[in-house]
Amino acid sequence: MQSRTSHARAGRPRSAAADAAILAATRAALVELGWSKLTLQDVATRAGVAKTTLYRRWAGKNELVVDAVAELFDELRLPDRGSLAADIEGVVLQFAAILARPEARSGLMAVVAESTRDAALRERIRMSIVDRQKRLVVRGRERAQARGELPGEDDAAAAARTADLIFDVVAGAVVHRTLVSAEPADEEWVRRFTQLLLLGLGEAARTGFAGAAGERGPDGKDARGRDG
Amino acid sequence: MQSRTSHARAGRPRSAAADAAILAATRAALVELGWSKLTLQDVATRAGVAKTTLYRRWAGKNELVVDAVAELFDELRLPDRGSLAADIEGVVLQFAAILARPEARSGLMAVVAESTRDAALRERIRMSIVDRQKRLVVRGRERAQARGELPGEDDAAAAARTADLIFDVVAGAVVHRTLVSAEPADEEWVRRFTQLLLLGLGEAARTGFAGAAGERGPDGKDARGRDG
DNA sequence: GCCATTACGCTACGAGCCGTAGCGAAAGCG
DNA sequence: CGCTTTCGCTACGGCTCGTAGCGTAATGGC
Numbered sequence: 001m002q003s004r005t006s007h008a009r010a011g012r013p014r015s016a017a018a019d020a021a022i023l024a025a026t027r028a029a030l031v032e033l034g035w036s037k038l039t040l041q042d043v044a045t046r047a048g049v050a051k052t053t054l055y056r057r058w059a060g061k062n063e064l065v066v067d068a069v070a071e072l073f074d075e076l077r078l079p080d081r082g083s084l085a086a087d088i089e090g091v092v093l094q095f096a097a098i099l100a101r102p103e104a105r106s107g108l109m110a111v112v113a114e115s116t117r118d119a120a121l122r123e124r125i126r127m128s129i130v131d132r133q134k135r136l137v138v139r140g141r142e143r144a145q146a147r148g149e150l151p152g153e154d155d156a157a158a159a160a161r162t163a164d165l166i167f168d169v170v171a172g173a174v175v176h177r178t179l180v181s182a183e184p185a186d187e188e189w190v191r192r193f194t195q196l197l198l199l200g201l202g203e204a205a206r207t208g209f210a211g212a213a214g215e216r217g218p219d220g221k222d223a224r225g226r227d228g
Numbered sequence: 229m230q231s232r233t234s235h236a237r238a239g240r241p242r243s244a245a246a247d248a249a250i251l252a253a254t255r256a257a258l259v260e261l262g263w264s265k266l267t268l269q270d271v272a273t274r275a276g277v278a279k280t281t282l283y284r285r286w287a288g289k290n291e292l293v294v295d296a297v298a299e300l301f302d303e304l305r306l307p308d309r310g311s312l313a314a315d316i317e318g319v320v321l322q323f324a325a326i327l328a329r330p331e332a333r334s335g336l337m338a339v340v341a342e343s344t345r346d347a348a349l350r351e352r353i354r355m356s357i358v359d360r361q362k363r364l365v366v367r368g369r370e371r372a373q374a375r376g377e378l379p380g381e382d383d384a385a386a387a388a389r390t391a392d393l394i395f396d397v398v399a400g401a402v403v404h405r406t407l408v409s410a411e412p413a414d415e416e417w418v419r420r421f422t423q424l425l426l427l428g429l430g431e432a433a434r435t436g437f438a439g440a441a442g443e444r445g446p447d448g449k450d451a452r453g454r455d456g
Numbered sequence: 457g458c459c460a461t462t463a464c465g466c467t468a469c470g471a472g473c474c475g476t477a478g479c480g481a482a483a484g485c486g
Numbered sequence: 487c488g489c490t491t492t493c494g495c496t497a498c499g500g501c502t503c504g505t506a507g508c509g510t511a512a513t514g515g516c
Contacts, residue, residue, distance in 0.1 A: 011462025012512040018464090034345040039502060050465045055504070084429075105344040112407055113337035116330075117262040122410055130408060150430060165420055166429070168405040169397060176400030179340055180358060181392065182350055192393055200428030201312075201394070202378060239491025240483040246493090267473060278494045283475065 014057070021047040022054065026068035030103040035065070035110035062114050062121050069107045070128040072098050078136045084144040088194045089187075091136055092174060096185035099178040109179055137167045169197065242285070249275040250282065254296035258331040263293070263338035290342050290349050297335045298356040300326050306364045312372040316422045317415075319364055320402060324413035327406040337407055365395045397425065 025046035029038045040061060044051040058064040076098070079090045098104050108129075115122035141163060144150040153159040173193060177185045185193075196204045253274035257266045268289060272279040286292040304326070307318045326332050336357075343350035369391060372378040381387040401421060405413045413421075424432045 009462075010460070010514045012464075014463065035341055040504090041502075052466080052505085053464060056463075060504090102344075106341065109337055109341035109344065113263055113334065113341055115410075116333040116337065116407060125408075161420070164409065164411075165417070165424060168409055169401045169421070169424065171408070172400030172402070172404030173397040174400070175404060177396040179344060180353075180399070181396055182343075183392075189393070192389070193397070196393060196397065196428075197424075198428050198430060200424075200426050200431060202426060203428060203431075237491075238485045238489065240485095240493075242492065268475090269473075280476085280495080281493060284492075288475085 018047070018049050018053065019057070022049060022057075022064070023068045023071060026064055027072075027103040027107075030065070030068070030107045034106045038065075040064070062111055062118065063124060065107045066111050066121065066124050066128060069104055069111070072101065072104050073129055073132055076132065076136060078139055078143075080143070084140070084147070084149045085194050085198055087140050087143065088170070088197065089190050091140065092170060092185070092190050092193065093187065095133070095171070095174050096178065096190065099174060100184065105179060133171060134163070134167045137170065138163050141166070166197075246275065246277050246281065247285070250277060250285075250292070251296045251299060254292055255300075255331040255335075258293070258296070258335045262334045266293075268292070290339055290346065291352065293335045294339050294349065294352050294356060297332055297339070300329065300332050301357055301360055304360065304364060306367055306371075308371070312368070312375070312377045313422050313426055315368050315371065316398070316425065317418050319368065320398065320413070320418050320421065321415065323361070323399070323402050324406060324418065327402060328412065333407060361399060362391070362395045365398065366391050369394070394425075 022043065025043050026038075028046060029043050033042070038061070040054050041051050043064070044054050054064065058067070076091070076094055078087065081087050081090050099108070111121065111125060115125055141150065145152050153162065174185050177183060177189065183189075198204075250271065253271050254266075256274060257271050261270070266289065268282050269279050271292070272282050282292065286295070304319070304322055306315065309315050309318050327336070339349065339353060343353055369378060373380050381390065402413050405411060405417065411417075426432075
């Protein structure tokens with residue numbers, strides 16, 4: 001069977017359990033040691049494998065950490081909460097929860113920094129982490145357009161550019177808040193951010209901007225869409 | 229006289245020229261080698277000083293790179309272009325120009341990553357890099373409020389939270405665009421981003437969002453303030 | 457069951473960088 | 487001229503990296 005599904009070449013197959021153990025050990029090491037003090041020898045010991053096994057599967061520290069961190073983003077979902085605002089808040093809160101974990105904080109920025117000088121690494125990050133997030137933006141936007149909350153776009157290229165822009169704004173804001181400003185992207189912050197994103201600077205400020213007093217938008221439409 | 233101005237304790241004073249040479253050498257090494265392959269021995273050789281001199285002035289690689297990169301942000305200015313939109317575009321373009329330089333790309337994210345596990349380093353980054361940027365947001369917002377483009381805010385604490393939010397959105401978006409998406413934050417992107425920030429998702433999309441056809445805001449006010 | 461093939465654990469190794477210690481010389485101050 | 491601090495230089499132990507080599511384990515083909 002294996003000969004058909006994945007052309008299993010003869011020989012001893014790689015241990016899938018070892019893969020999982022290594023990635024879990026990498027995350028544990030990231031939590032305890034952080035990026036700079038993480039060594040492959042330490043990861044190997046934690047995972048119960050030999051150091052040479054690590055080098056047979058990953059080119060180095062960068063690639064290993066990318067794969068270890070990428071698994072954290074598997075849990076990202078796009079819940080249908082009934083309105084664009086509520087959908088944004090939901091997915092942003094999930095994203096913020098992942099970035100609040102120490103293994104993501106210390107690992108993600110480090111590999112992004114490394115990727116500025118390594119095109120292959122940048123591509124690996126894009127495929128296993130970034131694109132998965134961007135897909136949520138695209139689908140959420142389509143959903144909002146189907147609801148009539150956002151106008152449709154005829155030009156496909158323009159639609160892609162817009163999705164890229166929105167993605168950079170959303171992901172960038174959460175990352176900057178969490179890692180640079182080093183303050184939590186909690187529910188109140190997400191509410192205020194969502195209002196700013198939907199209404200813009202002038203209009204959002206005019207509605208009080210507080211979230212507590214401004215859950216409903218100025219056009220009378222329920223901004224959170226709990227009951228329609 | 230120095231005994232009064234800066235209590236210059238007796239002994240040979242530190243060479244200011246060495247400081248400048250070391251920081252310049254650090255930036256040069258960042259360009260050629262990137263963060264991970266940058267060694268203090270290499271920086272010392274480039275600067276024409278001994279390695280021990282580096283350790284007498286900086287605790288390690290992290291602190292050195294923070295200071296070297298911080299100088300890049302000295303050139304940030306807040307030009308008065310006549311309108312909030314034009315001011316935002318101007319300062320964002322300056323920020324993008326700095327982030328386009330390789331010494332900023334490879335150095336900035338790396339020290340931010342390190343700062344997730346080092347509170348002292350995080351404070352150093354905040355003081356010498358982040359706060360300088362944030363001040364531009366605060367002043368630009370005050371200017372827009374004086375112009376009547378944005379409503380004033382009575383609560384000082386709420387005003388500070390709003391400034392923080394705007395700052396995270398602006399800086400985060402540019403950083404994410406430049407370093408994660410790895411695409412240039414050029415004039416067209418900045419135009420579209422500014423429109424999104426000012427008008428919000430729904431309204432900005434409704435105006436076409438393109439920039440080329442949307443240089444003027446929907447309220448008829450020239451969004452770029454070039455010739456009126 | 458036997459063999460070719462691949463993965464694995466283990467050890468050892470040179471190379472490079474880190475951060476520090478110690479020394480003599482240089483450059484300021486009074 | 488003494489005192490103090492900085493500087494250049496050398497040397498060092500300790501650590502990590504990435505690889506090589508070897509014997510063993512596990513699988514598929516025959």
